Amino acid sequence: MPRTRRNSAQKASASPMLWKIGAYIRLSREDGADESMSVINQRKIIDDYILQHLDSESVAVDTYVDDGLTGTDYERPAFQRLMQDIESGIVNCVICKTLSRAFRNYSDQGFFLENFFPRNKTRFISIGSPHIDSFLNPDIIHGLEVPLTGLINDRYAGRISEDVRRTFDTKRRNGEFIGAFAPYGYAKDPDNKNKLVIDRWLPRLYATSFLCLFTMGTA
Numbered sequence: 001m002p003r004t005r006r007n008s009a010q011k012a013s014a015s016p017m018l019w020k021i022g023a024y025i026r027l028s029r030e031d032g033a034d035e036s037m038s039v040i041n042q043r044k045i046i047d048d049y050i051l052q053h054l055d056s057e058s059v060a061v062d063t064y065v066d067d068g069l070t071g072t073d074y075e076r077p078a079f080q081r082l083m084q085d086i087e088s089g090i091v092n093c094v095i096c097k098t099l100s101r102a103f104r105n106y107s108d109q110g111f112f113l114e115n116f117f118p119r120n121k122t123r124f125i126s127i128g129s130p131h132i133d134s135f136l137n138p139d140i141i142h143g144l145e146v147p148l149t150g151l152i153n154d155r156y157a158g159r160i161s162e163d164v165r166r167t168f169d170t171k172r173r174n175g176e177f178i179g180a181f182a183p184y185g186y187a188k189d190p191d192n193k194n195k196l197v198i199d200r201w202l203p204r205l206y207a208t209s210f211l212c213l214f215t216m217g218t219a
Contacts, residue, residue: 019058019123021050022082022091026066026101039065042097049095049127061091072104074112086120093135098128099149109150113141 025042043063050058062085064078074080079102085091094117096102103109117124117134126132130145140146 016057019054019093020061020091021054021058021093021095022061022085023047023050023063024079024082024094024096024102025063026076026079026096027068028070039067042101045097045127046095049125054093058093061085070104074103074105074108083116086117086122092121093123093125095125095127097126099126099130099132099146102126103150106150109146113146 023043023046025039025046027039027042050060064082066076066078069076074083082091082094086094094102099109103112113124113134116122123135124132125134130140130149132140132146134141
């Protein structure tokens with residue numbers, strides 16, 4: 001039987017793909033103290049998945065973490081850096097814990113899953129339910145489960161946002177402080193974070209500063 005010679009294209013297709021992984025992690029204020037959503041927990045789940053499913057054919061490039069940011073828009077620093085690394089060819093595989101960690105906006109989800117990632121030949125993996133692997137099962141992107149999950153995530157984010165705004169409005173009407181930091185000259189009451197008290201350390205600080213300046217001037 002004559003031997004056949006494989007051409008270079010066949011050899012190239014036979015060679016395994018090296019997946020350059022960018023692990024994406026997002027923690028939002030709405031997650032509260034949910035330990036399952038913590039940065040440490042998400043990183044552990046992603047690392048375990050890589051070890052079990054991609055260890056021999058991948059290299060971990062970087063971990064991209066947006067801490068305390070909503071997923072309703074993609075103007076997140078770490079997410080933007082990840083997109084730039086994809087366009088530069090540094091990353092060709094994105095892994096996240098669940099679909100909602102990457103997207104809470106239905107239209108953004110559709111754009112990236114159906115346009116941006118395929119155009120940049122990037123594999124997208126969501127470990128949780130629904131489990132998504134755009135390389136092993138590309139049809140799942142265009143099925144019913146992924147779009148429905150996106151709609152649910154979108155509405156959940158909208159409902160949480162409305163609840164937060166309603167809570168803040170109520171606190172403002174009751175004269176409660178809702179800022180993250182107390183204004184100059186004040187401090188948050190240790191027994192009530194929504195109440196301001198005069199910063200008693202401020203006069204001591206002024207006195208100490210004046211004494212230092214006086215000492216330096218007379219030296």
